[in-house]
Amino acid sequence: MAYSIASGSLALSRSVLDRAADRRRDEEWLAKAWADPATQVAVVAKDKLQMTPDRTAVRFLQPGEAPEGIKVFLGIDREAGAGQTADGRAVFAVLVSTEADESYAGLREIGGVLVDREAGIAVNVIGLSNWHAVHTHCANCGEHTEVIEAGHVRHCPACGLSHFPRSDPAIIVLVTDDEDRALLGRNGAWPEGRYSTLAGFVEPGESLEAAVRREVFEETGVVVGTEIEYAGSQPWPLPSSLMLGFYAKASRFDIEVDADEIAEAKWFTREDLRALVEAGTMALPGNISISRRLIEGWYGEELTGSW
Structure with a gap:
């Protein structure tokens, strides 16, 4: 066999954002990043992202414009220039409980039109959104779980078990x-x-x-x-x-x-x-x-x- 997939052709395998997992427990740094007007925030309803009016790009808000919801730190754009964090531009998402309207779109519709950076953000945050939706309670004891580590862990206060996203x-x-x-x-x-x-x-x-x-x-x-x-x-x-x-x-x-x-x-x-x-x-x-x-x-x- 001598077949191969063309380099760069996998639309959903183009992540370039530094996920900066070491910052997920740094509450001081996260608070500073959230206060930075250069920070970008994507809004996600279930498995759909809020898009720009022409539906060719993810709509990013400043933190002060973001709605209420589960706040998830997605990473740092090292190429965007330093904000108040001195690391680069931080990127977050807010997972809202409202139904998606016509301003939102799913991966099947937009996955092929997004640039590499946004395609990586989309698959990451939609995966996290789907995970949060089904892990509201502890699988071990049934207690309601708490969101910790900037949206990447759900912890059970009753039995102490931590739940992590899985692929x-x-x-x-x-x-x-x-x-x-x-x-x-x-x-x-x-x-x-x-x-x-x-x-x-x-x-x-x-x-x-x-x-x-x-x-x-x-x-x-x-x-x-x-x-x-x-x-x-x-x-x-x-x-x-x-x-x-x-x-x-x-x-x-x-x-x-x-x-x-x-x-x-x-x-x-x-x-x-x-x-x-x-x-x-x-x-x-x-x-x-x-x-x-x-x-x-x-x-x-x-x-x-x-x-």
């Missing part, structure tokens, strides 16, 4: 056969013509390579051999996944779908794929997804048409 590892793989055809599948909930690469969560005690083999076999009956190559990763904070991309070579090619998650799976040549996409009878994953980049890495160039 769930999931493999996503494009499998090829001995004719260099690509294996793509269609979820039973999707309409006819919508296909993607195969994916699934890594189970406890399981290596990534073992997860690739298990998921492919469980969903399609295809057996993956020893050729498994890592291709890249992309956070997918909807709600908390880290997608780990692979290319793999099958050793047995007969397809027998599980009829649970996968309704249909097929081997596609490049000619098949192009003809179906150009005819409008096949839809590929969206441009911000690692699945789309895995397919294009195998195909050899960018393709048009998406969900």
